[in-house]
Amino acid sequence: MILFWLALLIGVWLLGVYWLYRRQQRRSDDYAWSKDVLAGGVLWLLVFGFFWRTLSGAVFQPADGGDLVSFLFPTYRFAAAELSQGRLPLWNPTLYGGAPFIGDIQAGFLYLPNLLLFLVAPAFPYTALQGLSVAHLFWAGLGMYVLMRTLRWPLRPVSRPAALFAALVFAFADPLLIHFGNLNLIAVLSWAPWVLAAFVRGLMTARWLWPGVAGLLLALGSYAGHAQSTLYVGLALTLVTIGWMATTWFEQRRFDRQVWRPAAMWLITAALAGLLLAPILLPALELTRHATRTDFTYQDTVAFSLAPTQALAALTTPSLFGRGPALHWSLWERVELPYLGVPALILAFCGVALALPEARRRLWMWLALAGFGLLMALGVYTVMHGWLTLLLPMFDQFRAPARAIVLWSLGMSVVAAVGFDAVAVQLSRSSVVHGFLRGGAALLALAVLASYALLFVTQSDPTAFLRASLAALALVIAFASWLGSWALIAARWRRRLSFGAFSALMIALLYVELAAAGAYTDISERDPTAGFQHDDVIAFLRSDDDLFRIDTRTDLEGVWQPDTAALVGLQDVGGVSNPLALRRAVEFWESTGGRDTRRYDLLNVKYVLVREGTPLPAGKFERAFGPVQGVEVYRNRDFAPRAWVAPADANLNELLPPSTPLAAETLAYAPTAMRFRVNTPNAGWLIISEFWYPGWNAAVNGVATPIELVNGALRAVAVPAGASEVTLSYWPLSFTIGLLAAVVGLALLAVLIWLARPRSAPADSA
Numbered sequence: 001m002i003l004f005w006l007a008l009l010i011g012v013w014l015l016g017v018y019w020l021y022r023r024q025q026r027r028s029d030d031y032a033w034s035k036d037v038l039a040g041g042v043l044w045l046l047v048f049g050f051f052w053r054t055l056s057g058a059v060f061q062p063a064d065g066g067d068l069v070s071f072l073f074p075t076y077r078f079a080a081a082e083l084s085q086g087r088l089p090l091w092n093p094t095l096y097g098g099a100p101f102i103g104d105i106q107a108g109f110l111y112l113p114n115l116l117l118f119l120v121a122p123a124f125p126y127t128a129l130q131g132l133s134v135a136h137l138f139w140a141g142l143g144m145y146v147l148m149r150t151l152r153w154p155l156r157p158v159s160r161p162a163a164l165f166a167a168l169v170f171a172f173a174d175p176l177l178i179h180f181g182n183l184n185l186i187a188v189l190s191w192a193p194w195v196l197a198a199f200v201r202g203l204m205t206a207r208w209l210w211p212g213v214a215g216l217l218l219a220l221g222s223y224a225g226h227a228q229s230t231l232y233v234g235l236a237l238t239l240v241t242i243g244w245m246a247t248t249w250f251e252q253r254r255f256d257r258q259v260w261r262p263a264a265m266w267l268i269t270a271a272l273a274g275l276l277l278a279p280i281l282l283p284a285l286e287l288t289r290h291a292t293r294t295d296f297t298y299q300d301t302v303a304f305s306l307a308p309t310q311a312l313a314a315l316t317t318p319s320l321f322g323r324g325p326a327l328h329w330s331l332w333e334r335v336e337l338p339y340l341g342v343p344a345l346i347l348a349f350c351g352v353a354l355a356l357p358e359a360r361r362r363l364w365m366w367l368a369l370a371g372f373g374l375l376m377a378l379g380v381y382t383v384m385h386g387w388l389t390l391l392l393p394m395f396d397q398f399r400a401p402a403r404a405i406v407l408w409s410l411g412m413s414v415v416a417a418v419g420f421d422a423v424a425v426q427l428s429r430s431s432v433v434h435g436f437l438r439g440g441a442a443l444l445a446l447a448v449l450a451s452y453a454l455l456f457v458t459q460s461d462p463t464a465f466l467r468a469s470l471a472a473l474a475l476v477i478a479f480a481s482w483l484g485s486w487a488l489i490a491a492r493w494r495r496r497l498s499f500g501a502f503s504a505l506m507i508a509l510l511y512v513e514l515a516a517a518g519a520y521t522d523i524s525e526r527d528p529t530a531g532f533q534h535d536d537v538i539a540f541l542r543s544d545d546d547l548f549r550i551d552t553r554t555d556l557e558g559v560w561q562p563d564t565a566a567l568v569g570l571q572d573v574g575g576v577s578n579p580l581a582l583r584r585a586v587e588f589w590e591s592t593g594g595r596d597t598r599r600y601d602l603l604n605v606k607y608v609l610v611r612e613g614t615p616l617p618a619g620k621f622e623r624a625f626g627p628v629q630g631v632e633v634y635r636n637r638d639f640a641p642r643a644w645v646a647p648a649d650a651n652l653n654e655l656l657p658p659s660t661p662l663a664a665e666t667l668a669y670a671p672t673a674m675r676f677r678v679n680t681p682n683a684g685w686l687i688i689s690e691f692w693y694p695g696w697n698a699a700v701n702g703v704a705t706p707i708e709l710v711n712g713a714l715r716a717v718a719v720p721a722g723a724s725e726v727t728l729s730y731w732p733l734s735f736t737i738g739l740l741a742a743v744v745g746l747a748l749l750a751v752l753i754w755l756a757r758p759r760s761a762p763a764d765s766a
Contacts, residue, residue, distance in 0.1 A: 013041040036149070039164050040142055046511055047138040047171060050519050054130055058525070061130060063326065065528025066181025068133070070576050071106075073126050073529070074566035079109035080118035081569065082671065091671045091730045094566040095575035097549065097585050097603060098691050101671075102735055103287030104580050105280055106184050108225040113187075126529050133180050136190040141171030143193030144410075148417050150197045152204060153359035158417045159425055161503030165510065166417035169344045172514045173409035174318060175336045180522075188229035189406055191221025195233055195269075196240060196410075202265050203244055209756035211265035212749050215272030219745075222277055227284070228398040232373075232406055234270070239372060239407075241266040243365025251361070268752075275745030279738035286734045290693065292586055293397055293579040301389060304400040305379025307332040314339045316444065316482070317517070319474035322467070324522040329467055335402035338374060339517070340409060342481035343510040344416045346489070349436055351419030354428035359418060366414040373407025424502050429493050437486045444479040451475050474517075481513045531561035537633060538568050540625045541607060547642045547666050548606035549573050549689075551595075559611060559630050573603050585691050588713035596620055598638070598656040602714065604689040606639045642666065643676045643726075645719070646685045652710050655687065664726070672730040679723045686726050688715040695732030700724055 020034035054061045062068065075092075079101070082089035089109055092101040101107050108114050113132060117124055148163035157163070170176075170193065179185045195217045202210025214237070222230040244262045249255065274281070288294055310330070313320040314337035322328040340348075355363055379385045379401030389396045422428045451472035458464035488509065492502040541550060552560055553574035565572035573589070575581075592600040595608065596617035608616060612627040616634050625633040644661035664676040664686060678686055690696075691713055698705045698717045701724055708716040717726055 010041075010045075013037070013044075017041070035160055036145075039145060039160050043141050043145065043164060043167050043171070044138055046168065047134060047141065050172065050511075050515055051134045051137075053520070053523065055134060057127065059523040060526070060528050061524075062181040062522045063324075063524035063526075063528075065126075068129050068181040068183055069126060069528040069531075070561060071563060071578075072108075072183055073129055074532075074561070074563035075107060076109070076114060076118065076129070077122075077124070078566040079107060079114075080122040080124065083109065083115075083118050084122035087670060087672065089671065090732070090735065092566065093571050093671050093690075094569070095563060095572055096578070096581050097573045097689075098571075099580075099582055099585070100283065100287055100693055100695070100730075100732070102280065102732065103283040104225075104578075105227050105284040106225040106580075107280075108184050108187075108223070110280060111187065111223040111225065112220060114224070129183055133183050133186060136183070136187045137171050137176055137180075140176055140186070140190035140193065141167035143190065143197065144170040144413055147193040147197040147200070148414065150201055150204075151362075151414070153355075153362060153418060158421045159499075159503075161499075161507065162417040162420035162424070165344075165347070165420050165503075165507055166413040168507065168510055168514065169340050169416055170409055170413040172341075172518060173406070173413070174314075174339050175403060175406040175409055177518050178323075178336060178522075182226070184224045184226045185229050185403075187224035188221050188226045188233065191217055192233045192236060192406070192410060195221070196236060199237060199240065199265065199269060203262055206261065207756060208265070208268065209752050211268040212272055212752035215269040215745075216276065216749060218269065218273040219276035222273070223280065225280070227394075228400075228403060229406075231392075231395070231398070232404060235372075236369060236407055236410060237266060237269060239369045240365060243368060247361055247365065272745055272748055275741045275748065278741035278745070279735060282734040282738040282741075283732055286694065286732065287580060288394075288397065290582055290584065291580045292583050295583075296397060296399070296579075298386070298389065298396070301396050301399055302380035302385065302401060304333045304335050304402050305381055305385075306335050306337070306377040306402040306405060308378065308381055310335070311338055311374065311378070315345060316342055316440075316478040317474040319477075319517060320471050322470055323517065326522070327466075327470060335400065336377065336405045338377075338405055338408050338412075340412055340416070341510045341514050341517075342478055343485045343506055343513065344412065346437070346440075346482070346485045347419035347423065347506075348412050348416040349419065350422050350428075350433055350489075351415040351417075353430055353432050353436075354422035354426070355418050356422075356426070356428075363415060363418055366411040368411070370408045370411030370415065373404050373409075373411065376404035377402045377408065420503075420506070423489050424492055424499055424506075427493060427495075433489075437482075437489070441479070441482055441486065444475065444482055448472070448475045448479050477513065477516055481509060484509050529561075531559065532564050532567055534560065534564070534629055534631060536628045537609070537625065537631055538564075538570070540633065541570055542568075544606070546606060547604075547669055548639065549604045551603075551605045551608040553589075554608065554610045554614060556609060556611060556631070560609060573605060582691055582693065584693075584713040588691075588711065591711075595636075599711070601636065601638050601640045601657055602655075602687075602689060602711070604640060604642050606636055608634045608636060610634065640689065642669075642690075643678075643686055643688045645678055645680050646687050646716070648683045648685065648718075650685060652685065652708055652716055653712070655710050657687075661687075667725070674728050676726045677723070678719055678726065680719065681721060683721050684719060685710075685716045686719050686724075688717065688728070690715050690728075695734070696728055696730050699727050 017034050017038045020037055024032055024034060053059045078092060078094060079089045090102040092099055145163045145167040148166050149157045151157055176186045195214050198210050198214035198217055218233060241262045245259055249259050310332055318337045318339035321330040328334040375382050375384050385401050454468040455472060458468045488502060488506050491497040549571045551573050562574060562576040610632050612630050612632050620638055621634040621636055623632060624635040640657040640661055641663040643664035664678045667675040667677055687710055692709050692715050696707055698707045700719055705717055710716045
């Protein structure tokens, strides 16, 4: 089936190319759109070929599913289920005892591609997310192609083959490829070159609409939900703005409107993006005040820094210390690397050494962007990261400094494209480049010889021998790619290769090397969703009509996926490790004193899932189901109902449920709206086993009533004597303000579009 659709797409693509070509011939257009569409199709075929085993269903990627299966798949399926029922998923009751969904910026349900998938196929399979990851890598490469065709050096863009070369470099760069399982991360980053292309277009044309378009694109991409990636896109915009201002001043040697215009355009982009992102940004900022992430220390922040040794080795190969979690070894964490492919490294050097002086004046800002990203990625190994932790708001909330290497990839892709044309079009050469090629080949040859020597030394140690073998293979591939690049450059300089032949061979060499290093890394034939496939256990739990929670915080990893409840519509007090978990929920859990306490029973846990043979407190828990697939289900005989009545004089700071609490009748229950009926002879408190959070409102018999805290975590609503109906609803003020801000942003964008409309010339006076 996939081959049928591929053939159909290729046919439509080729027909489109032919139609554009014929249209160009008839109208004598100056710009050959057909060539760009052709290049875009070639890029898609190369991306498809890179992931053909994954897209065909033969393998799964990442091998263990990573965040794609453990977090994003159940999260997205929960959102899709809510939308299919006509509800906006603002609150998620299925995990952690309930948490704000709109505040978790990673929810991504307002991101347009996700939203379309959720609405069209609410029960989408896991493989659909793998397809989205591939599509975003293509989108990243296509954006880089557009950026390279937008930039001028100084009067014309780089050639289309050079732009396609840069597109491949960025699409398969390490920050994107190794995060294949972090769909939200690569989705946001895939928009980076598009944002820069629109912004640079504004800088070149002095038209104020384009920074508005850049702000719109930044907002659209950021709705995918990865705040750290949005920050890096913003940093790229900022550095390009500063670089453009500095270059303009250097060319003019005076401060005027042209020097300050980039800063004004940056403000428009930032303001518009901020306004359009407000519906998810403001609730996310609200959540930061209540989540455990604010407890991060600087040591937490600099975890997963890029070690200098890793960075140096990865300039030519990403596999010296093993690429992928299965084979990685070293004293440092496995992180993103500055690997771009040997041809890209060589052509980037050529860009610096051979670019024409007028192009070099615009090239240095992209080199600065790359250098800044590399220094940032080093994290704890450089002082700069610490400075930014103090200077940038919220920067101390982000871990993994190595992710900043995406700025290196972005800047070096641009420099490599310029170097491509310096060699292929301008036929520029210098002794510096000759020395670089000879020196690099010599160093790699020595490294290959050393790795072969290690093979003989380590034969008696299987682990060391495996590592030496991997290193030898990686170095041989790098050496062969270096020699191949050198040969192609030399042949072009001597005019033994035409421009077209050189371009095709250099792009092919880059693609083969990147594929050899990454196409079959971190894949597996084992279905990573197996941890969700507990049909018998799930059917048993669903057969109970009570409103209850389950407890899977019992060391079930490897048997039961922690976020299964979100996928199948159950409610769990646990979930996959998440730094955005509510602090109140975490502190309450830690204060229960164990599953044999009445404080634990306040959580409305009726069933506890354990590994087969795991003991639970005798007398309180009875086995209710199993063992099935290594899982047993125990019933909690003393669990407290979801809502029950406590006397008016109860101490809400140290409340425990009585042995037989007066339960409230649940009339309706939905994630953001619930309704209970109580009938009590005396005034009292309706205790609701839901975690307190701003944005929840209560009404008793239609009269607004405040929600009080129980034991510093749960909710209580005062009820009068007699029959009462209590409703609770969730619609945070931060979301309302965000929606209003987005409307203002759309109005601002409309103004920019109106101002950019073509003006008709005034009629001649009689």
